[in-house]
Amino acid sequence: MNRAPTGDPFAGHRFFVDPASLVGDRVELTGGQARQIARVLRLRAGERIVLLDGSGREWDVELRLVTPARIEAAVCAVQTGAGEPRLAITLYQAVVARERFELVLQKGTEVGVAAFVPTWCERSLATRGDAIDDRRLERWRRIVQEGAEQAGRGRVPRVRAPLRLGDALAEATGAGATLVAWEGERSRSIRSALDELLASRPGRLSLFIGPIGGLAPSEIAAAERLGALTASLGPRILRTETAGPVLAALALYEAGELGPPDESESSSTEARFQSDQSNASS
Secondary structure, eight states, rough: OOOOOTTTTTTTTEEEEGGGGGGEEEEEEHHHHIIIIIIOOOOOTTTTEEEOOOSSSSEEEEEEOOSSSEEEEEEEEEEEOOOSSEEEEEEEEEOOOOOHHHHHHHHHHHHOOOEEEEEEEEEEOOOGGOOOOOHHHHHHHHHHEEEHHHHHHHSSSSSOOEEHHHHHHHHHHHHHHHEOOOOOOOOOOOOHHHHHHHHSSSEEEEEEOTTTTTHHOOOOOOOOHHOOOBBBBSSSSOHHHHHHHHHHHHHHTTTSSSOOOOTTTTTEEEOOOOOOHHHHHH
């Protein structure tokens, strides 16, 4: 995990923790996080880090005791984070080889995707070592948590169990605006599709990316029957692991989510904790 430059709104190390540990003006961390802070990052008493409860709030804390077994810290401020877009994007990514899918998770998390759904399509290819079992899902969830900490997110994106494309399309179109990237689309651009979808049903968007070889004609027909819009990503063919993060970034741009943070909205302090006694005990 890299330290952000001084003065950056996301400066310092960030950790998602059990919300139950964020009670009162003192915080205690144990287990793997204590070892990471003490042994890997080699932080010291007096340094400050940010703890996150997964709801979008951030705890700015000052380390008071640092050991590999236990970390004690004093809460300096609790504030609303600025790292979550208002547009909630669910990315239904076709199942691809393990390393390709993990790249989608990493980059999609950095961009601002809210949830990932591995999707089995007609042309999905996966080797025996790419089976999506509980261990694989747990690994993927660790990847997005680490990515969310790095990227200044206030929530960890969800990584859900895989769905068949038909079930995924029914779920997505039933929930709201749905866009399918399709290299065979000849009339509708990404911009026009997003303008139509975001104007009619703002706040939530489902994106579908096909596997290597693309979605089959029958799959495109099924998507259109359910009300999804197909759109072209342009004349160049993107790899499946590139297309998802690119499409998500374009959607967030069109929704006005890639500008500089609004200082009047971000990092508004909800509470500050100052204690002469805690200072004296440090």
